[in-house]
Amino acid sequence: MILRVATTLALAVAVSAGPVAADPRSEARAQVAFGIDVAQRGLWREALYRWERAVEIDPTYAAAYNDLAIGYEHEGQFDKARQAYEKALALDPNNLQIQQNFDLFREINDRTAAASEKP
């Protein structure tokens, strides 16, 4: 009897969990959350890996591209950061936080690039 109940419960859990695991956004969101957690501890390489996974799983997830852009920026990979910010904004053009991050990124980039002259 106990075995039957346990088997039924396990099946119910498996069935209910099935659609969640198959949902790309949920899976990507879990990767993003983990990335944020490790980034806050200073583990930026691991965070980058997680956010790269997140955008692979769900290429329509603007927040994941935003976080990925920040990770690239922190690692000094500015071309990749710009592309990721642009993708994030293309997916969510009205997101002010992504726009603000991108503006700050551009400010640094423009400031360091603008003043130089060719000899």
Place this chain on the structure above:
Amino acid sequence: MTERPPHRKNPKNRRATVALLTALAAAGVACGTAYFEIPIETPIQPKLDVSAFQRVLIAGFVAGGSEDVDANQETVRLLRSQLRSKSSLRVIDADAMPLVEIAKGQSAAAGAGTTGADAQPTPLPDEIKNEKDLEAYERLFANTAYWKQIGEEYQNPLIVTGTVLFMPHSRQGMVQRDVEQYDSFGRRRVVPIRSFMERKGFVLAPRFVFIDGRTGATMYAERYREEILYNSQQNTPALSSYFELMDRLVPNFLSALSSQKIRGTRVLLQ
């Protein structure tokens, strides 16, 4: 680490969160995005490869615009002290070169050596008041033989020179400023007010030229312009304005020679 609390609680059980969010999304309930402010350090690679040099000579600057500040001396002094603490290059201690006089000497020598009127170089202005006056001095930096000679004298360092214009500046116009107001209930609000103001201050426009002391050739140059304005009643000493403006420029100058980290914050989204 500064962290803004997320819009909603961060549950311990991630799986439960995922399931809950999926259910909410399926039910069509709008949910806010969690955000986390995080400090980042953006690494900026140096614009110049200075690995061939162990030493740097801040030679001097063609300076003008104001008699209140000796922009040549002050710029040499400031850049040397910055490089001593923020660069691996050894800074050569030498007197700041009087480049205006040197350029005039070179110009006179070039003029004496030519015969036709067409070949005469553009005369150098007696006094440097604006950017246009500095243009005539550009040929000094292109004189590779001269800079090679200086390089040999100091054992082939990286040479930093250029022009510095520091001049008074004033501007009139409408200025928007925020004013605090309290209504009859004592509630505070900030209201933007536009008013006509006359302001005065200074402009600092340096051009830094980096010369290879081994060849005398210019490796790289960069130009900046910063201004500061105060209320016309405010009497700010020229030297303190000069340092305030240089403070804004120095990180950019240093980033030409050594890698820098720019601190900032970004918002991570979930």
